[in-house]
Structure formats: structure tokens, C-alpha cells
Amino acid sequence: MLRKTNFYINGAWIPPTLPNDFDVINPATEKPVCVISLGSSKDVNKAVTAAKNSFDIWNNTPIKERILKIEKLAEIYEIRVDEMAKAISMEMGAPIDLAINSQAAAGIGHIRSFIRVLKEFKFEHYLRDDTPDEFLIHEAVGVCGLITPWNWPMNQVTMKVIPALGVGCTVVLKPSEIAPMSSLLFAEFMDEAGFLDGVFNLINGDGPTVGDAIGRHPDIDMISFTGSTKVGIGLTRSSADTVKRVALEMGGKGANIIFADANITEAVKRGAIHCFNNTGQSCNAPSRMLVERSVYDEAVEIASTTAKNTAIGQPNEHGNHIGPLVSEAQFNKVQDLIQSGIDEGARLVAGGIGRPDGFNRGYFVQATVFADVNNSMRIAREEIFGPVLSIIPFDDEAEAIKISNDTKYGLTNYVQSGDILRAQRISRHLRSGMVVFNGASRHPESPFGGYKQSGKGREGGIYGLEEFLEVKAISGWNTVIR
Known part of the structure; x- marks a missing residue:
């Protein structure tokens, strides 16, 4: 050792x-x-x-x-x-x-x-x-x-x-x-x-x-x-x-708003995979999936299938799978929050309590999806930091914005829509430091940081430099003494 x-x-x-x-x-x-x-x-x-x-x-x-x-x-x-x-x-x-x-x-x-x-x-x-x-x-x-x-x-x-x-x-x-x-x-x-x-x-x-x-x-x-x-x-x-x-x-509790005019299969699958990536241990994970009601049932089915198809494996093995959570404390926290979702009446459609089949050691957890979540449940309000996705229906833009902003966090939100003008319009109302449209990649020099209890300050690019700098203003720099 x-x-x-x-x-x-x-x-x-x-x-x-x-x-x-x-x-x-x-x-x-x-x-x-x-x-x-x-x-x-x-x-x-x-x-x-x-x-x-x-x-x-x-x-x-x-x-x-x-x-x-x-x-x-x-x-x-x-x-x-x-x-x-x-x-x-x-x-x-x-x-x-x-x-x-x-x-x-x-x-x-x-x-x-x-x-x-x-x-x-x-x-x-x-x-x-x-x-x-x-x-x-x-x-x-x-x-x-x-x-x-x-x-x-x-x-x-x-x-x-x-x-x-x-x-x-x-x-x-x-x-x-x-x-x-x-x-x-x-x-x-x-x-x-x-x-x-x-x-x-x-x-x-x-x-x-x-x-x-x-x-x-x-x-x-x-x-x-x-x-x-x-x-x-x-x-x-x-x-x-x-x-x-x-x-x-x-912390973060990102909302992923999916409208009916998006490519539903692609948007839901991409959002679920993003949520499960790094075994859900990312502050910018889109852990709340908000879906327009007309495509809600379809989205729940796609997310459930994605979770069930998420491979789980050992960290030292090559492949496209998720590994364990980082510690026993984190494992217990995630298990407790999954149980709270069940107890508070959310519909468990994939995953759940306990280790995945075939694992009797290590802090491995199941990729888990809850449907019929409301924003007052613990799984919708607390940062789980595990591969747990909560799906919430909405009826219109105003409701989607209201649910998204109803959190103490404000790090990253996501919008999936075939109407780029709508995505742009909604982004102006989302109280978060970052918004991502339709699976776009963030530029490495784009500022990373959030509103509210997600923090203060920004990292990356010129904004990352400025965090470590004081500004000194000097008046009369070119004044000539007479």
C-alpha cells in the first residue's frame, strides 16, 4: 500500500x-x-x-x-x-x-x-x-x-x-x-x-x-x-x-427543460446519460428533468430504458460504464434520498435501493429514475450527488420557468427545444450562472459559476484570472508637473 x-x-x-x-x-x-x-x-x-x-x-x-x-x-x-x-x-x-x-x-x-x-x-x-x-x-x-x-x-x-x-x-x-x-x-x-x-x-x-x-x-x-x-x-x-x-x-440542482418540439428521444436520453455521468457526482448534473406534458409519458419511458441500459462496472475496466460512489458516507446519503423519493410518493421507474445485481462490495448504486415528482419532494430539492433523475411534468413556458427557479441553487440549467427563439427567451428568465441549449458544448474559456447558493465568482478564461486580481486605479497618469 x-x-x-x-x-x-x-x-x-x-x-x-x-x-x-x-x-x-x-x-x-x-x-x-x-x-x-x-x-x-x-x-x-x-x-x-x-x-x-x-x-x-x-x-x-x-x-x-x-x-x-x-x-x-x-x-x-x-x-x-x-x-x-x-x-x-x-x-x-x-x-x-x-x-x-x-x-x-x-x-x-x-x-x-x-x-x-x-x-x-x-x-x-x-x-x-x-x-x-x-x-x-x-x-x-x-x-x-x-x-x-x-x-x-x-x-x-x-x-x-x-x-x-x-x-x-x-x-x-x-x-x-x-x-x-x-x-x-x-x-x-x-x-x-x-x-x-x-x-x-x-x-x-x-x-x-x-x-x-x-x-x-x-x-x-x-x-x-x-x-x-x-x-x-x-x-x-x-x-x-x-x-x-x-x-x-x-452545489447545483439543474433543471433540464424538454419541450414537445425537441427531438424527444435524443433529448431525454442525452439528459439522462448526463445525469448519470461520473455516477451523478457533478454539481452541474441535470438532475431535474422537466417535460412538457404532451410528451411526458414518452419521456418517462425513454429515461427508464436509458437507466436500465446504463452499464455499471469496475473502475479499472475499460468501457462506457459508471463506477461506484466515492465513499460510504456518499453511498448512505444517496440510499437515504432514494428511499425518501419512494416514501414521498414519487413513482420509481428504474433502479432503486441497494447495490446493482452482481455487486456485493463497493459503493456501487443503481442508475435510478423517478417519475411523477413534484418540486416539494426532497429528491427535487436536495443535491443528491448520485445517479438519480427526477422527472417533473409542466404545461407551459411560465410553469417550466417557475419550477426551474424554485430552488436555492442556480448553477446550470438546460433547455431542449426545436424553437431557438423560445430557448433564448427562456434563458433570460432562468436564475442560473449557465444555460445550455440542445446538448451544446461549453467553451473552455466560458465562465463557470452560479447564482444564489451555488456560489459567487466565476472560474475559467478571463473571468478565472480576474478572480485572483485586484484593480488599482491611478489618476493623473500622464499629468505633467508645471
Whole structure:
């Protein structure tokens, strides 16, 4: 079994201040595959001190040199991408093909994207062409605490680390202790790329100890967090005393509005597969399917068939299947919510309680579909984070919009219609940070983030850079002293 108990601080792998071993569990076998150490506030202090001491040097390093380091990182990542995919598959249960083609690929994709954006970004410019005396400078916010989740580990690590370092910040990263192996491997990439000591630091630990210490630390200028809404609220509180900038990317309960004029077979099947992807463990999953009543029965049948045809398999096996949930706690949560759907009167048309046939070990669950759901049920209101789809009928546009917006979340909504003008019209009324029409792909530089309790701030592209920048306005820039 692997033993990875050291932290990466100030350019070196060092042991924790106090030993505190923690087993990383393979969710497919329920057996430990790696031992890490959970850190303490003393370890946070060491990492923050290193980041603070290196900030001035790194921030004053020319942008071209910072980009060269990130380009070197990209080269290393691409060479070792198979290692990354295997680590992700082992730690959080992603099937290996998904781990290669989506999970690990997301990391290198974001690195390359941010390199392009950094090369084009204007860090200094006049307010307008006709204001030669008003000058703006975009400067790094400072030392950043980055807290990332287990469900898309490299997607989130690179969405935070790369723009932060690119604009001149220094960072302390705390990955999820449930799935830390990919981030430890990423730290190896950073070390190999030769970044200045102290620019990038990694500490493993739990939220109540290390996460809270990062939030409260007076020398951390910004927190960027991705995870549950509950934890994000707590982290905001712990950061308040030091008036940190806080960027949050949290939960979602996306509505997928399907009109009768859509290609029903394609739209429903695509929506169900999207919901089940990554075993439902995605904040932007379209987990509420809203269907126009005239095609409702047809949609329920298609979704049910899609769920029943969803293959379930081991993470280390190649193929187009879903794997286990990440942990026992997540397994129990999903089982509880499926049971609540049954108890509250939703019609179970596929899946249900318990492991799939043929699985007696591992946190595997059935792809599950409920019909006749109303928006007051727990399965329609809570983020399940499992392969559970709730289907809700609607009669007209106004009702579809009302149901979609009747949630505390506001991350991603989806519209399926043959009438693009209607889709455009409805999108203006949906209270979410992102809307996707008819299965379109999102551009990698498009801003990712939500409204309401889905968070604040945006990641990706120029918007991802701006999260880590302060704006300084200088008046009289070209004023001549007489």
C-alpha cells in the first residue's frame, strides 16, 4: 500500500508537525490503497509563511517567465497523464476511460486554456481610449488558500492553481482528504517544473481543522473553494474576521427543460446519460428533468430504458460504464434520498435501493429514475450527488420557468427545444450562472459559476484570472508637473 504522508511546503516534501495517519479508501473495493497524513494549524502556518515569503519575488517575476513555468508544467502533465488518470480512478472510482478522457484531460485542457488567456490578458491599460490620465493596473490579490473537492479533482485544482499562479499569486492547496492522490501527483509535476520555492504548497487535511485554519489565517488574502454549500457557508464565516476575498463554487440542482418540439428521444436520453455521468457526482448534473406534458409519458419511458441500459462496472475496466460512489458516507446519503423519493410518493421507474445485481462490495448504486415528482419532494430539492433523475411534468413556458427557479441553487440549467427563439427567451428568465441549449458544448474559456447558493465568482478564461486580481486605479497618469 502506498504511503504519502508528507506535505509539499516551500519546495520540499516535509513530514507533518504531528503524525495523523488517514486511510484513502478505494470505493470499488472498500479497502485502503494509500495512507496520507491529516495536517494541523501548525502545518498551515508553515505553508502560509512559505507562500507569503515568496509572494513578492513571484509577483514581480515577468509574466512571460511565469507562463514559461506553466508551459513546462503542461509538458510534464501531458507526459504523465496516464499516471494521473490511474490515480483519479483509484481514489474516487471514475472508470478508467472516463478518468483518461474527461477527468485527467480536464486538467491539461485548463492549463493550456489559461496559457492562451494569460498571453492575451492586459494587466495594464487606460480606463478608456479617451482618458489618458486614468490608468488601471491589475495586480495579484496575494496569498490564496485553495480548497478543492473529490468529484472532479484535477478539473478544480487546475481551475484554481493555474490562474492564481499565472497572475502572480502564491497558493496553499488543500485537496479533499477523500481523494488526495491526484493532487499529490500534481505537486510532483509542480516540483519537476521548477517553480520558485514557496509559490505552490500542498497540505492534506480535513475541513474542520485545515480548512478552517486556512479560512481564519490572517496572512491569507483570498479563499477559493469548491464543495458543498454547507461547507462553503461555514468557510465564509471563518474568513469574515480577516475580510478575505472568498470565491465559492458550490452545489447545483439543474433543471433540464424538454419541450414537445425537441427531438424527444435524443433529448431525454442525452439528459439522462448526463445525469448519470461520473455516477451523478457533478454539481452541474441535470438532475431535474422537466417535460412538457404532451410528451411526458414518452419521456418517462425513454429515461427508464436509458437507466436500465446504463452499464455499471469496475473502475479499472475499460468501457462506457459508471463506477461506484466515492465513499460510504456518499453511498448512505444517496440510499437515504432514494428511499425518501419512494416514501414521498414519487413513482420509481428504474433502479432503486441497494447495490446493482452482481455487486456485493463497493459503493456501487443503481442508475435510478423517478417519475411523477413534484418540486416539494426532497429528491427535487436536495443535491443528491448520485445517479438519480427526477422527472417533473409542466404545461407551459411560465410553469417550466417557475419550477426551474424554485430552488436555492442556480448553477446550470438546460433547455431542449426545436424553437431557438423560445430557448433564448427562456434563458433570460432562468436564475442560473449557465444555460445550455440542445446538448451544446461549453467553451473552455466560458465562465463557470452560479447564482444564489451555488456560489459567487466565476472560474475559467478571463473571468478565472480576474478572480485572483485586484484593480488599482491611478489618476493623473500622464499629468505633467508645471
